Structures are given as C-alpha cells and as structure tokens.
Amino acid sequence: MKEISIVIPVYNSHECVAELSRQIADSLKGIDYEQIMVNDCSRDSSWEEIKKEAKNNPALLGINLRKNGGQDSAILTGLNYASGKWVVI
Numbered sequence: 001m002k003e004i005s006i007v008i009p010v011y012n013s014h015e016c017v018a019e020l021s022r023q024i025a026d027s028l029k030g031i032d033y034e035q036i037m038v039n040d041c042s043r044d045s046s047w048e049e050i051k052k053e054a055k056n057n058p059a060l061l062g063i064n065l066r067k068n069g070g071q072d073s074a075i076l077t078g079l080n081y082a083s084g085k086w087v088v089i
Contacts, residue, residue, distance in 0.1 A: 001083055001084065002034045002083050003032045003084060004032075004033040004084045004086050004088060005036060006033065006087075006088045006089075007078030007087060007088070008078070009038050009040055009074035009075050010046050011039075011041075011068070012042045012044045014044045017046060017049040018053055021037075025057060033059055034060075034083065035059055035060045036060075036061045036081050037053075037063070038065065038077050039064045039065060039074075040071070040073070040074040041067050061081060063078065
C-alpha cells in the first residue's frame with residue numbers, strides 16, 4: 001500500500017501536466033506515493049503528455065476516459081484506482 005495517492009482530473013491541460021507531475025515528485029521525495037492523472041476526454045494533447053510523463057515516472061498512473069463525464073466522474077475513477085493510506089484530490 002502506498003502512503004499517499006494523489007488523484008488529478010485532467011481536461012485540456014496539456015501545458016501543465018509535465019510541470020505538475022515534476023513538482024509533485026520533487027515535493028514527495030522519500031515518500032511512497034502515486035499520482036493518478038485521469039484524462040477526461042480532453043480535446044488537446046493532454047493524454048499524450050500524461051503518457052509521456054508516465055514513461056519517465058513510475059509513480060504516475062494515467063487513465064484515459066472514453067467520454068467526457070466531468071470533473072466528479074474523473075475524480076471517482078481515480079479514487080477507484082487509488083491504493084494510498086491517504087488520498088489527496
């Protein structure tokens with residue numbers, strides 16, 4: 001079990017995915033954590049950015065939703081995958 005799970009809904013946010021992932025990783029050095037980025041059927045390249053970051057960061061799990069369900073749906077999807085003792089949304 002991870003110590004912390006961070007669930008991040010993503011919608012049309014390709015420009016900040018990499019920076020957000022790096023800032024989380026830098027802030028949580030030494031802690032067993034996971035980042036769960038849920039792409040809510042973005043119209044931009046958010047999913048490609050998430051996949052690129054996941055290749056470089058084993059603590060990042062990317063989930064790509066087939067249709068846009070809104071922020072709450074994306075968060076609930078991420079919560080279903082969270083394995084941390086503590087969950088941050």
